[in-house]
Amino acid sequence: MRQKKRLGILGGGISAVSLSYLVPRGKFETTILEKENTIGGLARSFNKEGFVFDVGPHIIFAKDKKILHWMVAMLGENKHRLYRNNCSFYRGRFIKYPFENGLAALPKEDLFECLYHFINNNFTGEPKNFKEWMYATFGKGIAEKYLIPYNKKIWKIDPSKLTTDWVGGRVPKPPIEDIIKSAIGIETEGYTHQLHFYYPLKGGVQSFVNNILRKAEARHGKNLMIVTNCTVVSVIRRGEEWVVMDNSGNERVFDILVNTMPVHVFVGKIAKFISKETRQDVLHLRYNSLALVFLGLEAPKRTDRFAIYFPEEDTLFHRVSYNDYVSPHLSPKDRSSVTAEITYRPGDVISKMTDATLTQHCVHELHAKGIIDRRTVLLKDVLRITYEYPVYDFNYAPYTKKVYGALTSFPNLYSCGRFAEFRYINMNDCIKSAMEIAKKL
Ligand SMILES: Cc1cc2nc3c(=O)[nH]c(=O)nc-3n(C[C@H](O)[C@H](O)[C@H](O)COP(=O)(O)OP(=O)(O)OC[C@H]3O[C@@H](n4cnc5c(N)ncnc54)[C@H](O)[C@@H]3O)c2cc1C
Structure with a gap:
């Protein structure tokens, strides 16, 4: 009987690295398999000719105080706290972010329409899709001048084809007092959970992930192994074990598997053990x-x-x-x-x-x-x-239900992170998910 369980974590982004830190001490031999030459995933940075770029600019924030505290502790000394000084560019003007908090800077006609339709919103009934939700929540002015065109650009689909399932925590409705203040030029702030944020002083967001890894290595010593340049090519179930093959022909055996790779990728790797229907279902996740x-x-x-x-x-x-x-x-x-x-x-x-x-x-x-x-x-x-x-289109709910219904039927298999769980989440929620999985292990 093995003293320690073998835990395989597929992918090496922040979800994987956080989980590797969080697993109970002394009970697991953990291996992270990452295809790139460095850990970090979407939260990585690179240095080119002295310029450090995040692979998509990142800020460190969380609504949940416990998670924020954890993140700040993981940053260690290499951090500072900043004020979010963002804006939108509209008809040649810089409008304070979020748009509804910067109305005073709009051309007068636009300002009137935004304010008038926010106060005198003629949308009735329950919004049935994201587009209707924008009309219902912000009125025609703000919806048509900013929210609809911006969201079309991001989602590459008409917002009437998106659900409202994801907007709750992400796009809060401003109180009418704030809109009036914003219209007459009194400073207000929206999206206050990320009004202040943390960022590493040196090394970009990568140094945050690196710090978590350093702490994980210090906590688990030789019970934690990181393998980079290692592409997972197939995953099979053999008896009670998981067997993972990589691009160099190595075969690794685990008792427990946590997937942090995109679910589309994972379903492809485990294809032999999953029904044709599930393989088709995942293709509906846009x-x-x-x-x-x-x-x-x-x-x-x-x-x-x-x-x-x-x-x-x-x-x-x-x-x-x-x-x-x-x-x-x-x-x-x-x-x-x-x-x-x-x-x-x-x-x-x-x-x-x-x-x-x-x-x-x-x-x-x-x-x-x-x-x-x-x-x-x-x-x-x-x-x-x-x-x-x-993308939270109308296929999202039925097909995530089917795909995760199939994946959760396997014993000792977990999904953790943004694309593994197929949720529009930030680093804080990836960490939260890792915390929840660590408790179950
Ligand atoms: C542009 C952009 C900006 C963002 N800004 C913020 C922000 O400001 N603040 C914030 O908190 N969050 C932000 N996020 C979200 C945040 O980056 C993600 O939520 C988080 O990094 C996801 O981490 P993850 O570990 O779940 O997934 P990933 O980082 O995607 O990790 C998955 C890993 O799996 C690896 N992999 C894939 N296939 C294989 C394979 N076959 N074999 C082995 N490994 C494989 C990948 O290389 C990757 O490293 C942003 C995201 C984007 C895209």
Whole structure:
């Protein structure tokens, strides 16, 4: 009889690393298998010519005080706390973020329509989809000027085809007092759970994940093994055990398996042990991909803003971040950087653009809008991430139920994290999920 159970964690993002820390001490031999050459997943950073970029700008926050406390403790000394200084770019103006809290900066006609329709909202009945929810919650003005175009850009689908299942915690309804104050120019704040956030002083968000890993290694010693450059190619059930094969032909045997890889990937790996129906069902879970355009600039930080949201159709990107806002150590001296984010779907126009074309578009649009001076662009890089946003369309509820119904029927198998659970969640909820699984082990 083995003294310690063998725990295999597939994928090495923040869910995996957090879980590896959280597993009860002395009871498990844990192995993380990660296909990239570094841990971190969506929360990783890379250094190119002295510029540190997050693979999608990240901030560290949580509504849940216990999780926030855990995250702050994991950051250790390498952290600072920041105020969210974001805005939206609307008709050539910078509007404080979220849009409904910056109404006073709108052109007068737009301001009137936003305020009038918020107060005098003629939407009746229960909203049946996300589009109706936006009308019902914010009124025609804010919905049509900002929320609908912005969400179309992100989700690549008409918001009437999305459910409201995910919006509750993410898009809070502002009180009428705040809207009136915002309209007459009295400062108010929305989305207050992320009004202040933490960020590592050095090393980008990657250093947060690295810190968790360091603490996990200190806690578990030789009972924790990290294998990078290791692509899981198949997962089989042999008797009471899980057998995982990697791209180098290695076979590893585990008593318990936690999948943190995207569920689409995992179902493919375990295909022989899962019904054809489940393999079809997972294909109904729609997701979007993201292209990131990273620009290193031969110019010092030019603004005290962090992220700018772009609802208008004439720009390819939906968000641009001045990375140096979150840390002075992300760029070499007297230089700075920005990251532009563009969602796309397989086969659409953006997916077919070459990296060079994508970059060219971004530089042109950023220059035209005064976000950067194109003459200062020193470094360009592009990264595409396939699994970025789970899409809550009307297939979401029935098909997640079917897919997870099938996966949870296996003994000693857990799903943990954003794409493994197929939920639109941030790092805090990935950690929460890891905490819940650790308790069950
Ligand atoms: C653009 C963007 C911005 C974000 N901003 C924030 C933010 O500001 N704050 C916040 O809290 N959260 C943010 N998030 C969300 C956050 O990044 C995720 O919730 C979190 O990182 C997900 O972690 P995970 O471990 O569940 O999944 P992942 O990070 O996706 O990890 C899964 C891992 O599995 C690996 N893998 C895949 N296939 C295989 C295979 N065959 N074999 C082995 N390994 C494999 C992958 O390489 C990856 O490392 C953001 C997300 C995005 C996309």
